[in-house]
Amino acid sequence: MSVVVDLLARPTYTMSQVDRLLGLRPGTARRWIDGYTRNGRSYDPVVRQRHTGEDLATWGEFVETRLLAGYRNAGVPIINMRPAIAKLRGETRSQYPLALSANFVTPHGKELVQRIQEQVGLQSELLLVVMRSGQLVMADPVEIFVNAVEFTNGTAVRMRPDPKFPEIKIDPLRAFGEPSVRAVPTEVIAEQVRAGDSEELISELYELSPEQVRAAVLFEKRRSA
Known part of the structure; x- marks a missing residue:
């Protein structure tokens, strides 16, 4: 098994970290990733x-939840995506097909996804690939997701949490998976600025440019707004 697949x-x-990092309501990650019970009825995981x-989510589960969050932002009921x-997962023999x-x-991948969508009768707002001008293309939430994720050998290895700050990344092998x-x-940088340290001092301390320091501070402000 390759390193990136591992x-x-x-x-x-933790599930609460997934909620925080992806801007989800508390408890959402647990429901999507591990399922839940409500009023005596059990709901399978997505x-x-x-x-x-x-309680711990894998990097692959985090990445897949990031894609689902894009659909949730569009007001789509995520549970309906489970059959597809x-x-x-079965067709690709991968535990994390969305990653x-x-x-x-790829053309083959898009054709596979389209076939599966048709087989399970996925609703139009839930589609992963769509037909436009006679060609199969990514649905809008998927395109946003793919543009935010960095892939190595086709596998998601890190992610940009905000397109406005391309140098800020979430990497499971760095900074304990926190935006950095x-x-x-970024939280450490923002905290030092709040404590009164100058951008110049922080830049020198961490060997970052002043622009990178400012980006980290602005990112944290947006995240906490």
Whole structure:
């Protein structure tokens, strides 16, 4: 098994961290990733194959939840995507099919996704790929997701949490998976600025440019707004 595939299975975040990092309401990540019970009725997970009770989410689960968050932002009921994701998992023999770029950017992958969408009768607002001008292309939430994720050998390895700040990245192997600039957590930079340290001092301390320091501070302000 390759290093990047192993990375997808790496336990990285608590469920509450996933909610915080992706801007989800508390409890959302747990419901999507591990399922839930309400009024005596059990609901299967969307991300995991089955309920496990494990509180830690893997990097692959985090990445897939990031894609689902894009649909939630569009007002789509995520639970309805489960049949397509489950079938895609089986067809690709991958535990994390939404974390593989080939399923969205290659002709074969798009055709596979389209076939699965048709087989499970996925609603139009939930589609992962759509037909435009006679060609299969990524649906808008998927395109936004793919542009935010960095892939190595077709596997998601890191992510840009905000397109306005391209140098800020979420990397499971750096800064404990928190948003960072060159492995320096943005939260640490912002806290030092709030404590009165100058941008010049922080730049010198962490070997960052003043622009990178300002970007980290602005990113944290936007995140906490």
